[in-house]
Amino acid sequence: MSRTQTIWIGIGVVLLALSFFAQNLLPDYAVRVLTITCINALLVASMAPANGMTGVFSLGHVGFVAVGAYAAGILSLPVATKGSMLPDLPGWLAGWYLSFLPSTLVAGCVTAAVAIVVGAPLLRLSGHFVSVATLGFLVIVNEIVINADSLTRGARTFTGVPLETTLPWALGWLVVGLIALGRIASSPTGRAWRATREDVVAARAIGIETQPTRLSAFVLGAFFAGIGGALYAHYLGSFSPKSFLFAYTFTLISMLVIGGMGSLSGAVLGTVVVTALSEVLRNLERGMDFGALSIPPLYGASQIALGLLFIAIMILRPEGLLGPREIRFPNARSPKETTHDSAAP
Amino acid sequence: MTGADTDALLVTSGLTRTFGRLVALRNLAITVRRNEIFGVIGPNGSGKSTFFNLVTGFIRADAGEITFDGAPIANLPATEIVRRGIARTFQGTRLFRGLSVRDNLLAAAALRSPVNWWDGLLGTPVLARAEAASGRRADELLAMISLTARADAKAGDLPYGDQRRLELARALATGPRLLMLDEPAAGMDAAETKALLDLIKDLRKRENLTVIVVEHDMELIMNLCDRVHVLAQGETVFEGTPAEVQAHPKVRDVYLGADEEAAA
Numbered sequence: 001m002s003r004t005q006t007i008w009i010g011i012g013v014v015l016l017a018l019s020f021f022a023q024n025l026l027p028d029y030a031v032r033v034l035t036i037t038c039i040n041a042l043l044v045a046s047m048a049p050a051n052g053m054t055g056v057f058s059l060g061h062v063g064f065v066a067v068g069a070y071a072a073g074i075l076s077l078p079v080a081t082k083g084s085m086l087p088d089l090p091g092w093l094a095g096w097y098l099s100f101l102p103s104t105l106v107a108g109c110v111t112a113a114v115a116i117v118v119g120a121p122l123l124r125l126s127g128h129f130v131s132v133a134t135l136g137f138l139v140i141v142n143e144i145v146i147n148a149d150s151l152t153r154g155a156r157t158f159t160g161v162p163l164e165t166t167l168p169w170a171l172g173w174l175v176v177g178l179i180a181l182g183r184i185a186s187s188p189t190g191r192a193w194r195a196t197r198e199d200v201v202a203a204r205a206i207g208i209e210t211q212p213t214r215l216s217a218f219v220l221g222a223f224f225a226g227i228g229g230a231l232y233a234h235y236l237g238s239f240s241p242k243s244f245l246f247a248y249t250f251t252l253i254s255m256l257v258i259g260g261m262g263s264l265s266g267a268v269l270g271t272v273v274v275t276a277l278s279e280v281l282r283n284l285e286r287g288m289d290f291g292a293l294s295i296p297p298l299y300g301a302s303q304i305a306l307g308l309l310f311i312a313i314m315i316l317r318p319e320g321l322l323g324p325r326e327i328r329f330p331n332a333r334s335p336k337e338t339t340h341d342s343a344a345p
Numbered sequence: 346m347t348g349a350d351t352d353a354l355l356v357t358s359g360l361t362r363t364f365g366r367l368v369a370l371r372n373l374a375i376t377v378r379r380n381e382i383f384g385v386i387g388p389n390g391s392g393k394s395t396f397f398n399l400v401t402g403f404i405r406a407d408a409g410e411i412t413f414d415g416a417p418i419a420n421l422p423a424t425e426i427v428r429r430g431i432a433r434t435f436q437g438t439r440l441f442r443g444l445s446v447r448d449n450l451l452a453a454a455a456l457r458s459p460v461n462w463w464d465g466l467l468g469t470p471v472l473a474r475a476e477a478a479s480g481r482r483a484d485e486l487l488a489m490i491s492l493t494a495r496a497d498a499k500a501g502d503l504p505y506g507d508q509r510r511l512e513l514a515r516a517l518a519t520g521p522r523l524l525m526l527d528e529p530a531a532g533m534d535a536a537e538t539k540a541l542l543d544l545i546k547d548l549r550k551r552e553n554l555t556v557i558v559v560e561h562d563m564e565l566i567m568n569l570c571d572r573v574h575v576l577a578q579g580e581t582v583f584e585g586t587p588a589e590v591q592a593h594p595k596v597r598d599v600y601l602g603a604d605e606e607a608a609a
Contacts, residue, residue: 180466187465187472188455188479191444195452198441204423205401205433206519207456216462324443 004328005182012175016168023167031167037275038170039231042177044255045267046224049217052262052324053185055197056123056214059249060134063141064111064222066244068229070145070152072107073161076100076234081160088150100164104173104230111226115219123214126200138249145241152241159238165231173231174268177224182264182326184220193217194262194324254310260320265327270320274306281305354379354555355400355431355523360409360419362395369395370579373409377523382549382556384570384587386563388599391576393559394436397527400557401433402426413523428456432521434512436528442501446511449500450486453518454479479518486514489544506537510544517548523555524548530562538562542569567591575599 023031043065050056075098077085082094098106122133145152152158184190192213195203200210233239251274259270281302288295313320353376360373370392377383385393398404400411402423411419418426427433441449458475465472487493490510495503500511509529516524526545530538542565548554560566566573567587575582575590577599583590590596 183468184462184465187462188451188458188460188475189462189465191448191452191455194444194448195441198443199439201403202435202439202441203452204403205427205435205439206453206515207424207427208452209422209424220462 002186004326005179005186007329008182009175009179012178016171016175019168019171033275033279035165035167035170035235037271038167038174039165039228039235040252040255040275041268041271042170042174042231043225043228044252044259044271045174045178045181045264046221046228047252047256048262048264048267049181049185049190049193049221050214051221051256052260052266053190053193053197054214054217056126056218057131058134058218059131059253060118060137060141061221061225061252062244062249063134063138064115064225065229065232065248066141066145066241067111067114068107068226069233069239069244070158070229071110071226072103072230073158073233073239074151075106076103076162076164077160078162085158085160086150086153090150093151100162100169100234104227104234107230107233108223108226111229112219112223115222116215119215119218119222120211123211123218138245142241142245145244155241157238157240161233161237163234163237165235170231170235173227177227178264178268181220181224185264189216197262254306257320258310258313260322260324262324263320263322263326266320266322266325269322269327273321274309277309278302278306352379353377354414355557356410356412357396357400358410360396360399360411361407362399362404363407368579370399373576373579373581375574375584377555377557380549380553380555381571382545382558382569384566384573385557385559385576386561386566386573386590386600387576387582390578392579393576394527395579396576397433397525397559400426401431401525427519427521430520430522431525432516432519432523433525434509434516434527434529437531438505438508438512440500440508440512440515442499444500445497446492446500446503447483447487447496449511449515450483450518451479453515454482454520456518457482457520482518482520486518490514506533509533510541513544517552521554523557525557525559527559528561529558530560530565538565541565545569 022034043061047058047061050058074086074089074093075096077097079095079097082089086094118137122130122137125133146155148154185193192203192208195206195208196210196213204210255270255274256267257270258274259268260266285298285301287297355375355377357373357375360370361368362370373392373396385396387393395404399406402418402421402425405420409419410417413429413431416429418429441452444452455475458478460472460475463469464475484493487496490513492507492511495507500508503511509532513526513529530541533541545556546569549556558566558569570587572584573587573590574584575596582599583593583596585593
């Protein structure tokens with residue numbers, strides 16, 4: 001394991017230990033923002049393999065989040081609640097109940113299975129075509145969720161999911177996700193992902209098959225999107241089909257693009273930057289009084305500011321804050337290998 | 346000239362490919378022997394690149410056969426053909442420009458040391474062995490093309506001559522028996538071309554390679570190749586040793602005619 005990996009894992013473990021105290025010491029608001037940030041960071045990082053590393057720019061990722069959220073929701077509703085909430089549930093599901101961790105894992109696997117089915121035909125496409133096609137997937141998931149009443153309560157709010165996602169759980173899954181994605185991304189598998197991104201023809205010439213390579217990134221990302229969706233479901237307790245549509249897609253994609261596609265540390269950085277900014281701006285837009293000077297409420301200003309930031313980054317730094325680089329820690333043994341990859345933009 | 350080893354490595358027969366109404370290659374019959382350096386020349390549009398793309402699986406043949414080491418390979422996917430031992434470079438280079446020089450080689454060396462994604466996730470012994478083997482091969486190739494010092498540079502940042510040699514090394518990293526070079530000297534100056542010539546000759550010996558070269562640089566072809574195949578408008582004009590080719594009147598017609606047209 002590289003020094004960078006070891007240090008990151010160390011940081012993750014320390015933060016995880018701290019989070020147990022933080023959830024009792026910090027105000028509820030801060031705990032909520034941190035928990036959502038962890039879930040979003042996991043979701044953004046799970047977009048990095050496909051969108052950033054293989055260059056298949058999927059716009060349908062939130063569709064996988066929806067699959068994960070509904071799968072986890074259906075599985076973890078207490079059997080008694082299922083009877084009243086989802087009376088038409090197929091028998092084998094109606095009598096089945098899974099607690100938090102198993103339902104989250106199963107949600108991840110279900111989502112990965114959906115990704116195999118969806119990705120097999122879609123990933124033959126390239127460039128803009130795949131983006132449009134994955135957007136189609138997002139819309140299809142939304143329609144299915146709305147129309148599969150017996151499983152999802154249709155357009156009505158799905159509610160009653162046990163509230164189990166705490167800050168340590170969300171952070172724990174983020175750490176697990178980053179370690180798993182990071183290890184695979186730095187292995188020959190990750191190298192093959194990047195090779196297909198750089199040049200599909202040259203990659204084929206050295207034996208890398210485009211479609212299975214892309215599919216592995218897509219499915220792996222979908223697994224963690226499903227996990228994130230499950231965490232989301234267990235955090236909010238209730239959600240509806242429109243929770244997982246264009247607005248959320250835009251939020252996650254802007255986090256990914258601002259942080260730097262193709263970089264896991266970029267995914268986390270982008271999530272933190274966008275979340276921090278939107279929280280600050282959201283509080284500012286309610287208006288303020290500085291003695292004589294008073295700022296009237298400017299509702300919606302935070303969204304405008306975020307949109308402007310997105311545009312500014314695209315113009316000034318189109319590869320995002322980190323681009324394809326990871327934040328690394330110089331290796332004591334061979335400093336020249338890593339020093340040029342510092343975090344500073 | 347070709348030595349005692351007359352045993353064929355690559356054989357094509359009746360190889361034909363059309364694009365719309367244009368016949369890019371008609372009934373091509375070529376035999377390339379083990380360990381020889383085989384040149385393919387011809388004016389633009391003579392079918393050289395079509396031949397390359399057919400053999401390496403990047404386009405499909407309309408008719409005809411290709412056998413490699415006795416096994417039919419026509420219309421196999423490109424990824425399978427490289428696995429069987431035919432590696433190629435591209436006209437004008439196609440590197441993974443955003444990856445490091447070393448990663449370009451490691452990506453190719455992975456063909457002979459395959460791992461699964463879970464090996465990377467779990468850090469299995471398979472991964473350790475594969476990374477060690479690929480790493481050794483990459484270091485060896487870096488030394489061969491004198492790019493060890495720039496191993497961590499982005500491939501796209503290298504000067505053009507280095508990029509061409511890196512592409513050659515990347516093809517070698519896949520462990521080929523037959524190496525196909527598409528205009529390897531294009532854009533190189535005289536000194537670089539000479540160095541390339543020496544490198545290819547040296548490689549044939551060291552790696553026990555068979556080489557097919559498509560090239561415009563006549564001097565390189567004449568100094569490098571054991572035999573040369575001349576194409577024009579998708580058909581064979583002549584095949585022989587460099588000396589025979591140079592002396593052949595039909596070849597002079599084809600080449601000089603084309604050159605004059607191009608100049609006009």
